[in-house]
């Protein structure tokens with residue numbers, strides 16, 4: 448194994464009196480594919496900027512491949528910033544070639560790589576189209592391809608899925624997998640938990656500048672335990688009704704009739720026990736399902752409903768299903 452692509456150690460960043468990132472420690476070992484999750488304002492972009500040396504921490508340290516972020520090491524990194532921007536008059540192929548050349552590829556290799564990436568992502572028929580003529584989603588894909596152009600050892604992608612339709616989100620998932628198979632280490636931030644669930648071997652969750660979880664998907668689900676979902680007529684407070692019976696219920700953002708609640712099950716209790724307790728409590732039940740835990744439930748249990756609601760609002764309905 449080589450040096451770890453990224454180690455952040457007790458990193459804090461303040462803007463005036465506001466602490467955007469607080470005491471963050473994060474290590475990204477070679478070959479990992481890590482999802483960096485959290486609602487708007489959780490501090491993800493600020494953390495990624497510090498990882499690259501674009502922004503300096505107030506305290507703590509950052510090392511990229513064993514060194515402070517510096518030009519030589521940054522050649523091994525591909526970074527998709529949150530702020531997108533390409534030269535509007537360039538063609539798609541020239542754009543990707545340009546970024547590849549900036550990172551040291553020969554003209555011939557840059558051209559071959561641009562063609563390969565455009566083929567892989569279904570954009571080959573647009574290779575001579577100017578960026579200004581592309582849809583927003585297509586332009587975003589070109590920007591992502593430009594990030595991958597020099598075959599970086601470490602990819603840092605800030606919200607790569609935002610702005611893409613479901614078909615192109617799938618294309619991007621496949622592309623990220625292909626980059627990982629090629630040997631790249633990947634760290635990407637996202638609001639959309641289902642991408643993290645499908646792609647990552649590890650997830651890091653942030654809320655209000657603090658890391659609230661760092662572990663594998665299995666660990667996240669084990670930490671949560673089993674649950675059940677019960678939907679009741681709108682306005683009925685199932686948490687209050689079940690609390691005296693020893694069950695903890697949280698509102699869940701599911702669509703469907705009535706209000707959905709997630710019931711956390713203690714070891715030794717089953718979904719049927721929760722249902723029985725709800726019936727005994729006189730709950731007007733309109734739906735019931737034993738469940739497999741999802742990442743969003745882990746997030747709710749870790750950060751509470753206020754922050755989880757912020758995440759749900761910022762992604763739109765169903766986006767973190």
Ligand SMILES: Nc1ncnc2c1ncn2[C@@H]1O[C@H](COP(=O)(O)OP(=O)(O)OP(=O)(O)O)[C@@H](O)[C@H]1O
Nearest residue numbers: 462466467485486487488489490491492493494529
């Ligand atoms: N340059 C800055 N000056 C002042 N405040 C900032 C600056 N950059 C970020 N912040 C604040 O720090 C907090 C964290 O922002 P950051 O962009 O890191 O969050 P995020 O998790 O990436 O969320 P989003 O998905 O909305 O970008 C926010 O409250 C933001 O307003």
